[in-house]
Amino acid sequence: MSAFWLYVFTLIFFLFDYFILAMGLNIQYGETGILNFAYIGFVAIGAYMTGAVSMPNSVGTGQHYILGLNMPFPFNLLVGGLSAMVVSVLVAFIALRRLRTDYLAMVLISLSLVFYDICNNYVPLFNGADGLYNVPSPLASVLHLTTNSFTVVFALLTGVISLIMWWIMSRITRSPLGRTLRAIRDDDGVAAALGKSVFRYKLTSMMIGSFFAGIGGGLIIQFNTSFNPSAWLPGETFVVFAVIIVGGVSNNIGLLVGSLLVETMLVHLVAFLPAIPGHPGLILNIAAMMIGGLLMVMLWFRPQGIVPEKLRRSPAAVSSVTTPTEYAGIDEGVSHD
Amino acid sequence: MAGKTSWGGVSVTQFWLSFGFGLSTASVLAVAAVGLSLQFGVTNYINFAYGDFMALGAFVSYALNNEILHLDIWVAMIGGSLFMGVVAVILNRLLLGPFARRFTKTFYVLIVTFGLSLIMLNLLSAIWGDNVRFYNMKIERVIKVGPMLLTKNQLIVMALSVILMLGVHTMLKTTRLGKSMRAMSDNSTLAMTSGIDTKRITTITWFLSGTMAGLAGTVLGITEGNLTPAAGELFLFVIFAAVIVGGVGSIYGAMAGAVIIGLATEVSAAFINPAYKLDTAFVILILTLLFRPNGVLARTGKA
Numbered sequence: 001m002s003a004f005w006l007y008v009f010t011l012i013f014f015l016f017d018y019f020i021l022a023m024g025l026n027i028q029y030g031e032t033g034i035l036n037f038a039y040i041g042f043v044a045i046g047a048y049m050t051g052a053v054s055m056p057n058s059v060g061t062g063q064h065y066i067l068g069l070n071m072p073f074p075f076n077l078l079v080g081g082l083s084a085m086v087v088s089v090l091v092a093f094i095a096l097r098r099l100r101t102d103y104l105a106m107v108l109i110s111l112s113l114v115f116y117d118i119c120n121n122y123v124p125l126f127n128g129a130d131g132l133y134n135v136p137s138p139l140a141s142v143l144h145l146t147t148n149s150f151t152v153v154f155a156l157l158t159g160v161i162s163l164i165m166w167w168i169m170s171r172i173t174r175s176p177l178g179r180t181l182r183a184i185r186d187d188d189g190v191a192a193a194l195g196k197s198v199f200r201y202k203l204t205s206m207m208i209g210s211f212f213a214g215i216g217g218g219l220i221i222q223f224n225t226s227f228n229p230s231a232w233l234p235g236e237t238f239v240v241f242a243v244i245i246v247g248g249v250s251n252n253i254g255l256l257v258g259s260l261l262v263e264t265m266l267v268h269l270v271a272f273l274p275a276i277p278g279h280p281g282l283i284l285n286i287a288a289m290m291i292g293g294l295l296m297v298m299l300w301f302r303p304q305g306i307v308p309e310k311l312r313r314s315p316a317a318v319s320s321v322t323t324p325t326e327y328a329g330i331d332e333g334v335s336h337d
Numbered sequence: 338m339a340g341k342t343s344w345g346g347v348s349v350t351q352f353w354l355s356f357g358f359g360l361s362t363a364s365v366l367a368v369a370a371v372g373l374s375l376q377f378g379v380t381n382y383i384n385f386a387y388g389d390f391m392a393l394g395a396f397v398s399y400a401l402n403n404e405i406l407h408l409d410i411w412v413a414m415i416g417g418s419l420f421m422g423v424v425a426v427i428l429n430r431l432l433l434g435p436f437a438r439r440f441t442k443t444f445y446v447l448i449v450t451f452g453l454s455l456i457m458l459n460l461l462s463a464i465w466g467d468n469v470r471f472y473n474m475k476i477e478r479v480i481k482v483g484p485m486l487l488t489k490n491q492l493i494v495m496a497l498s499v500i501l502m503l504g505v506h507t508m509l510k511t512t513r514l515g516k517s518m519r520a521m522s523d524n525s526t527l528a529m530t531s532g533i534d535t536k537r538i539t540t541i542t543w544f545l546s547g548t549m550a551g552l553a554g555t556v557l558g559i560t561e562g563n564l565t566p567a568a569g570e571l572f573l574f575v576i577f578a579a580v581i582v583g584g585v586g587s588i589y590g591a592m593a594g595a596v597i598i599g600l601a602t603e604v605s606a607a608f609i610n611p612a613y614k615l616d617t618a619f620v621i622l623i624l625t626l627l628f629r630p631n632g633v634l635a636r637t638g639k640a
Contacts, residue, residue: 033444035444035447035448037385037451094623094626094627095626099626101443101444101447102382102383102443102447103581103585105383105385105447106383106577106580106581107577107581107622107626109385109573109574109577110574110577110578110619110622111619113571113574113615114574114615114616114619117612117613117615117616118613118616121610121612121613233567233570234570235454235455235458238451238452238454238455241448241451242452245448279463281462281463281467282463284459285459285460285462285463286459286463288455288456288458288459289455289456289459289460289463291452291455292452292453292455292456292459293452293456295448295449295452296432296436296449296452296453299436299445299448299449300435300436300439303440303445
């Protein structure tokens with residue numbers, strides 16, 4: 001297989017993987033209104049735990065890490081997702097109970113840096129600054145895959161997993177739970193007045209989103225076979241936000257479009273461009289600035305994203321007096337003065 | 338004989354040494370935290386690009402000190418700070434102000450500052466590269482101050498910080514500008530209807546906040562001995578800890594928080610692995626949130 005196709009399938013992998021990550025952040029930010037600036041930390045927890053349980057016992061590997069259970073696919077992935085979920089419960093109990101939006105964002109971004117600091121410095125946990133490497137490729141030994149055919153199979157497998165996750169997520173967002181989350185996003189005071197426990201619903205939303213983050217992270221470490229702490233500094237959270245806001249908040253098709261435009265094109269396509277002589281990394285710097293700029297332009301001119309949130313009507317409210325944009329909630333923050 | 342006494346394996350000498358470092362860190366932190374708090378109080382949203390404001394100020398000082406003009410570092414520092422103040426005013430006029438006025442939910446403007454942080458970090462790294470840089474300054478002898486050992490630069494930074502804090506205090510309490518700022522911080526609509534030119538006050542606040550960010554970034558580079566584009570962002574989280582511990586929106590809280598966090602991080606570095614000294618700040622942050630969520634010097638209604 002030519003290098004070109006290998007490269008195409010790498011892009012396909014990241015398209016679907018960031019689709020999963022975007023769905024996870026979307027239920028927190030888009031559906032519930034939690035500004036989770038620590039999101040990439042949960043991705044990292046999923047990645048490291050998936051790696052650590054699927055690798056052999058650390059003695060003799062030249063790396064230091066916990067667990068080492070040789071756990072097969074897809075159980076290792078589930079462990080990754082569930083660990084991220086467990087940590088999100090702890091975080092929610094500390095941070096989510098009574099902090100207003102910007103306080104919470106400050107605490108979460110600090111948390112993200114502390115996760116980074118601990119993993120980067122405490123070697124026995126996940127091998128410190130070197131990160132985990134030589135993570136076994138799932139199914140490779142069972143299906144007798146080479147490095148190249150593994151890329152293709154795993155990219156397609158990630159596509160299938162993302163479709164399953166998509167189905168699960170649309171079940172959740174269409175359920176009464178999803179409606180309550182959107183009510184909290186639009187006005188948590190009203191939701192509380194109607195007898196909904198805002199904290200419990202936010203906790204649920206954090207848990208579901210973090211599970212998606214953990215699965216997405218687990219897929220990344222198995223695809224790359226390595227994971228390094230510098231891959232999840234807080235700026236990476238911003239990329240996921242950009243995927244959501246550019247594509248369309250609270251619209252799963254929009255998230256896929258956003259993943260294609262931001263993650264696939266601006267993050268991974270540019271990484272394969274030849275470097276400008278004498279300026280290594282300049283192209284990546286420019287691409288990152290473009291992501292920031294694109295997000296600001298989108299927020300100003302089209303805050304609902306490329307594919308806006310669908311108008312959800314219950315049969316009882318067909319003759320509702322609200323206009324689609326107001327109902328969609330995303331324009332709700334705009335003051336028309 | 339003082340060196341013989343020890344607790345937790347740390348001698349008294351070591352303790353005072355780290356205490357000196359703590360005071361120096363607290364001075365830098367106080368400037369940074371007060372700059373962030375001033376702007377937060379008046380505009381009512383957190384600037385997540387503040388760490389990159391610090392880094393930009395520090396690198397402009399570096400350029401004046403090492404690349405063009407070759408100014409003395411303290412003169413270059415003034416240049417870098419004022420430059421950052423002007424940039425902050427421009428950013429507010431063209432970017433943050435319009436977003437804050439258009440969207441009533443803080444969400445949007447917070448994400449914009451987060452994006453601005455990504456842009457500024459990459460701009461700095463595109464211009465100056467990711468290599469560690471050093472200011473051009475004389476190697477200083479250490480001076481013995483009581484039981485502490487401090488360099489001349491650290492002493493200058495501390496003096497600068499104390500003067501600046503007194504200046505901010507005088508401004509807030511006695512001048513018309515300071516009173517207007519406090520009025521806007523309490524209730525900006527009421528301030529506007531009382532005839533305060535809120536737009537002008539906001540511009541001045543951004544200038545002060547940017548200048549203090551640039552100053553803090555440069556003195557951080559001086560006391561740490563080096564600077565990188567990401568240094569500001571890593572320091573931002575310590576600033577957040579100081580601001581939250583002191584109470585968000587309170588200037589005096591920010592000062593108190595800076596002293597608590599500055600001393601705690603450096604003194605704890607004598608007892609634990611210094612690589613984790615920043616995590617001490619985070620532990621204090623979490624404890625504050627659990628037991629005193631409005632901060633040590635709480636102001637009601639801001640949390």
